[in-house]
Amino acid sequence: MTMQKVLITGGSGLVGTELSALLKEKGYEVAHLTRSKKDNYPYQQFEWDIKKQEMDEGAIRFADVIIHLAGAGVADKKWTDDRKKLILESRTHSAALLFNTINKMPKEAPHHFISASAIGYYGMDTGDKLVDEMSDAGNDFLAEATKKWEASADQLESLKIPTAKIRIGIVLTDKGGALPQLAQPIKLFAGAPLGSGKQWMSWIHINDLTRLFLHVLENNLTGVYNGVGTNPATNKEVTKAVAKALSKPLILPNVPAFAMKLLLGEMAQMVLGGNKVSAKKTLNSGFTFKFEQLDNALDDIYSQRP
Numbered sequence: 001m002t003m004q005k006v007l008i009t010g011g012s013g014l015v016g017t018e019l020s021a022l023l024k025e026k027g028y029e030v031a032h033l034t035r036s037k038k039d040n041y042p043y044q045q046f047e048w049d050i051k052k053q054e055m056d057e058g059a060i061r062f063a064d065v066i067i068h069l070a071g072a073g074v075a076d077k078k079w080t081d082d083r084k085k086l087i088l089e090s091r092t093h094s095a096a097l098l099f100n101t102i103n104k105m106p107k108e109a110p111h112h113f114i115s116a117s118a119i120g121y122y123g124m125d126t127g128d129k130l131v132d133e134m135s136d137a138g139n140d141f142l143a144e145a146t147k148k149w150e151a152s153a154d155q156l157e158s159l160k161i162p163t164a165k166i167r168i169g170i171v172l173t174d175k176g177g178a179l180p181q182l183a184q185p186i187k188l189f190a191g192a193p194l195g196s197g198k199q200w201m202s203w204i205h206i207n208d209l210t211r212l213f214l215h216v217l218e219n220n221l222t223g224v225y226n227g228v229g230t231n232p233a234t235n236k237e238v239t240k241a242v243a244k245a246l247s248k249p250l251i252l253p254n255v256p257a258f259a260m261k262l263l264l265g266e267m268a269q270m271v272l273g274g275n276k277v278s279a280k281k282t283l284n285s286g287f288t289f290k291f292e293q294l295d296n297a298l299d300d301i302y303s304q305r306p
Helices: 014-025 058-061 082-103 141-157 178-187 204-216 233-247 256-272 280-284 292-302
Strands: 007-008 029-034 044-049 065-068 112-118 161-169 170-172 203-205 223-227
Touching: 007 014, 007 058, 014 029, 014 204, 044 058, 058 082, 065 082, 065 203, 065 204, 082 141, 112 141, 112 204, 141 161, 141 256, 161 204, 170 178, 170 204, 170 292, 178 233, 203 204, 203 292, 204 223, 223 280, 233 292
Parallel strands: 007 029, 007 065, 029 044, 065 112, 112 161, 161 223, 170 203
Antiparallel strands: none
């Protein structure tokens, strides 16, 4: 059997880098869509220009499967109106370009489309309620953006391409994302829970997340799956666990909510709110997690450090 060819958007990002390496290790042929080709790059490259809505059609001819990860980082910068527009359009316009290109060349259509999404779909603060894939969407900026993100992926279904969406939670890795931002003040003996510290954080080790994308691919799954682990933890529990993994004390009181709002503006809702998200459907699909306990996940991440 010939291994499938996988085209990844956002392949040089945090998840894309790890997922590409896993797919290559498993024998898949991997290519990336990129704004400009780079020298000595480890994967085949195809160019696209999302603003101009143009792309190398060879990418579609290459792909048996497309994994769509592209999108501007939600927590990278303060949410100005321009930043919000970029967060949304980098996701929806890129999906639209894929849709329009495939629509022009239906005989070359991939047989599976897998899109990243986010647990922000449920809203930035769902309190203590356990939410699952059937729960209602929230009504704040992140929820609205995620709904439009998923709707842009759903366009591919109209081309009769089986489509899956993975709502990603807080990805634990020391290579980027939330964990280094949480760990940095702890390393400087200035770590503390944020706000009440009671807000839920639905986390997943990056190794489990990339394996989940592979699981969805290899089992031809469609529909929505939560990309979260089985044991959500509160902000206070996560902060304590990171401090323990780093062998650092926590000596400061909680960072007050008003300070976070002054610092982050509207984006503060992301860290002061939270989601307790169910992994039951993901488990029922036959997926098994390597890292179910927070301490084990953090020990693995920090034991990899030189």
